[in-house]
Amino acid sequence: MSTESPGAARCAVIVGPYTSGKTTLLESMLFQAGATHRKGSVIDGNSVGDPSPEARQRQMSVEPNVAHCEYLEDSWSIIDCPGSVEFARDSHTALMAADLAIVVATPEIERTLTLAPIFKFLDDYEIPHVVFINKMDKANVRMRDLLEALQAVSSKPLVLRQVPIRQGEEVTGFVDLVSERAWKYNLNTQSDLVEMPETLADREGEARQELLESLADYDDSLLEQLLEDKVPATDEVYGLLGKELASDLIVPVLFGSAEQGHGITRLLKVLRHEGPHPGVSAARLGIPESGGFAATAVKTYHAAHTGKLTLARVWRGEMAEGVTVGGERASALYKIMGGEQQKISRAVAGDLVALGRMDEVETGDLLTPDGRVTDSDMLWPPVEDPVYAMAVVPLNRQDEVKLSSSIAKLTEEDASLSVEHNPDTNQMLLWGQGEMHLRIAVDRLKSKYNVEVEVSLPNTAYKETIRKPTKQHSRFKRQTGGHGQFGDVHVEIRPLARGGGFEFVDKVVGGSVPRQYIGAVETGTRDYLQRGPLGFPVVDVQVTLYDGQHHAVDSSDQAFKTAGRLAMSEGMPNCNPVLLEPIYEVTISVPSDFTNKVHSLVSGRRGQILGFEIRPGWQGWDDLKCQMPQSELQDLIIELRSLTIGVGSFRQKFDHLQELTGRNAEVVIEARKDDSAQH
Ligand SMILES: Nc1nc2c(ncn2[C@@H]2O[C@H](COP(=O)(O)OP(=O)(O)OP(=O)(O)O)[C@@H](O)[C@H]2O)c(=O)[nH]1
Ligand SMILES: [Mg+2]
Numbered sequence: 001m002s003t004e005s006p007g008a009a010r011c012a013v014i015v016g017p018y019t020s021g022k023t024t025l026l027e028s029m030l031f032q033a034g035a036t037h038r039k040g041s042v043i044d045g046n047s048v049g050d051p052s053p054e055a056r057q058r059q060m061s062v063e064p065n066v067a068h069c070e071y072l073e074d075s076w077s078i079i080d081c082p083g084s085v086e087f088a089r090d091s092h093t094a095l096m097a098a099d100l101a102i103v104v105a106t107p108e109i110e111r112t113l114t115l116a117p118i119f120k121f122l123d124d125y126e127i128p129h130v131v132f133i134n135k136m137d138k139a140n141v142r143m144r145d146l147l148e149a150l151q152a153v154s155s156k157p158l159v160l161r162q163v164p165i166r167q168g169e170e171v172t173g174f175v176d177l178v179s180e181r182a183w184k185y186n187l188n189t190q191s192d193l194v195e196m197p198e199t200l201a202d203r204e205g206e207a208r209q210e211l212l213e214s215l216a217d218y219d220d221s222l223l224e225q226l227l228e229d230k231v232p233a234t235d236e237v238y239g240l241l242g243k244e245l246a247s248d249l250i251v252p253v254l255f256g257s258a259e260q261g262h263g264i265t266r267l268l269k270v271l272r273h274e275g276p277h278p279g280v281s282a283a284r285l286g287i288p289e290s291g292g293f294a295a296t297a298v299k300t301y302h303a304a305h306t307g308k309l310t311l312a313r314v315w316r317g318e319m320a321e322g323v324t325v326g327g328e329r330a331s332a333l334y335k336i337m338g339g340e341q342q343k344i345s346r347a348v349a350g351d352l353v354a355l356g357r358m359d360e361v362e363t364g365d366l367l368t369p370d371g372r373v374t375d376s377d378m379l380w381p382p383v384e385d386p387v388y389a390m391a392v393v394p395l396n397r398q399d400e401v402k403l404s405s406s407i408a409k410l411t412e413e414d415a416s417l418s419v420e421h422n423p424d425t426n427q428m429l430l431w432g433q434g435e436m437h438l439r440i441a442v443d444r445l446k447s448k449y450n451v452e453v454e455v456s457l458p459n460t461a462y463k464e465t466i467r468k469p470t471k472q473h474s475r476f477k478r479q480t481g482g483h484g485q486f487g488d489v490h491v492e493i494r495p496l497a498r499g500g501g502f503e504f505v506d507k508v509v510g511g512s513v514p515r516q517y518i519g520a521v522e523t524g525t526r527d528y529l530q531r532g533p534l535g536f537p538v539v540d541v542q543v544t545l546y547d548g549q550h551h552a553v554d555s556s557d558q559a560f561k562t563a564g565r566l567a568m569s570e571g572m573p574n575c576n577p578v579l580l581e582p583i584y585e586v587t588i589s590v591p592s593d594f595t596n597k598v599h600s601l602v603s604g605r606r607g608q609i610l611g612f613e614i615r616p617g618w619q620g621w622d623d624l625k626c627q628m629p630q631s632e633l634q635d636l637i638i639e640l641r642s643l644t645i646g647v648g649s650f651r652q653k654f655d656h657l658q659e660l661t662g663r664n665a666e667v668v669i670e671a672r673k674d675d676s677a678q679h
Pocket of ligand 1 (some may be wrong): 018019020021022024025042043059060062081083085135136138256259260346420474
């Protein structure tokens with residue numbers, strides 16, 4: 001496949017930490033490219049991006065925003081991603097449509113660490129990217145210091161493309177290090193060409209030399225020229241910038257202010273001249289070169305009027321109205337612009353298109369005329385581990401079915417959201433990436449599907465067991481008119497080793513309990529296990545039936561089942577019952593600067609550190625392995641993020657049940673009693 005695809009639309013995906021100004025940047029780019037006639041703002045709630053009520057209300061992005069513009073002769077699709085780590089899934093999949101990413105950073109050295117996970121993802125998938133340092137109207141750091149801090153979290157060399165012109169503290173323009181021209185910012189429009197300030201000459205020369213040396217690291221011809229003190233041709237430098245960006249060897253760094261519209265035209269020009277073409281991206285993704293059209297489904301939306309919409313990047317061929325994928329027909333093709341959809345008749349290689357009502361298609365599929373390729377060679381990011389859960393119950397009981405189908409739509413839109421029916425606690429749990437993530441899911445249930453739910457913290461799956469054996473004789477006897485009921489059993493109840501579950505042993509001799517009733521006794525004892533003397537499911541217990549009595553007329557399955565159950569409820573309280581709490585194995589990943597803080601976090605939550613190692617593939621990060629009670633994990637992510645400027649994360653896996661005694665156990669048992677009293 002030719003990697004040159006002149007004329008094909010390109011796709012830039014805007015990513016970056018929370019509130020760095022991505023949606024404002026989109027607004028500014030659209031305005032300065034002439035795609036909009038008025039520049040809206042996130043604060044005023046009239047931006048192209050963030051059209052949903054959930055986003056407007058919080059003045060933050062909660063899903064990707066899609067827009068298009070023509071700049072000079074080029075077509076661009078732009079996807080603006082939410083910055084909150086809780087919506088990382090959307091950035092990850094949107095980036096699979098990207099020819100390049102624009103990483104929006106802020107000029108704050110103390111926040112540069114928040115870029116680490118973003119750079120890591122871009123590196124893992126070799127996605128070409130530029131950095132745009134936004135909010136320069138508020139900057140009070142030296143560019144050199146900022147760049148050094150940014151470089152510390154990027155494994156790829158950052159190459160400064162511009163140096164700031166300052167008047168006092170204020171950044172009023174920039175010098176482009178390739179053309180060596182100076183520009184003065186204008187509010188929300190192109191900059192003016194000005195004389196290069198003399199005071200900047202040294203700094204400019206030094207920064208330009210750094211840029212050339214970075215490029216020369218990957219180009220021998222430029223290296224030779226530099227060694228011979230020759231000045232390389234400007235076109236050659238532009239060419240190398242484009243080439244090395246497309247191969248993800250270097251990361252150009254630009255800056256400006258999305259709010260003021262500063263540096264935006266420069267960014268658009270860099271995209272125009274140096275932005276990779278879709279052919280490069282298709283090759284990177286391993287899209288096969290022949291066989292009709294090929295498109296990747298990168299996001300699924302369920303919209304009120306159009307139903308399900310699949311956002312797809314077309315890599316090859318053409319999709320026209322009525323297009324079918326393995327027999328399934330798209331109801332329509334749309335071009336999305338913020339909250340609006342416009343019907344279009346065709347989409348060709350390079351385009352970002354939304355396909356209507358493709359029920360079978362899932363995010364991540366490669367769409368071809370022959371059908372969906374769900375397991376292609378195409379790289380596809382794994383789903384993020386869930387870290388936070390809420391229990392949900394429909395306010396209106398009749399909404400139960402509707403709730404399940406609505407949640408299914410939400411999880412189809414966002415695979416980092418999932419649902420679990422927890423059999424231990426009998427709760428329906430919504431799992432996701434944090435409190436905000438789940439609150440927005442709950443808001444959407446109401447605003448989109450008209451299902452209101454009550455949310456609560458998930459219950460911990462406590463169990464109980466016993467510590468000493470007992471023998472129990474119980475008799476169930478009832479005489480009520482005609483037929484009576486009679487069952488009499490002798491059982492021995494014994495503790496089993498942890499993980500032993502439940503065992504029922506039949507040691508009846510001589511038919512004191514006739515064969516046909518033994519199963520009923522077992523059923524009775526098993527029934528009891530659902531709720532032991534402390535109020536929780538019973539585990540790790542063995543019950544041996546060794547004797548009993550029966551009555552020729554009055555004995556029955558039912559009578560022996562009741563007798564079995566009775567023996568348990570009379571015997572178990574004498575067995576020294578004890579609470580068991582679930583212990584999880586937890587791996588916490590943080591930059592090593594935070595490792596000490598995490599040690600105290602873990603011990604403060606009754607955790608036990610098992611050890612720590614370097615996080616594989618993450619320079620300067622640690623993986624701390626520990627064991628922690630499930631009850632301490634519920635809001636762990638909230639504290640962990642607040643300790644680590646949002647970048648810490650963890651994975652959890654059930655490990656074992658462990659006895660819980662003392663005050664902690666009493667609280668749990670009391671709460672269970674209160675809970676039962678209410679129901
Ligand atoms: N001073 C200044 N403020 C800005 C600039 N760009 C954005 N902001 C402000 O920063 C805040 C966040 O802007 P957004 O554009 O919503 O940021 P975002 O990165 O899209 O945020 P999320 O999508 O929620 O992560 C808003 O209050 C903007 O007005 C800028 O260049 N300078
Ligand atoms: Mg945003």
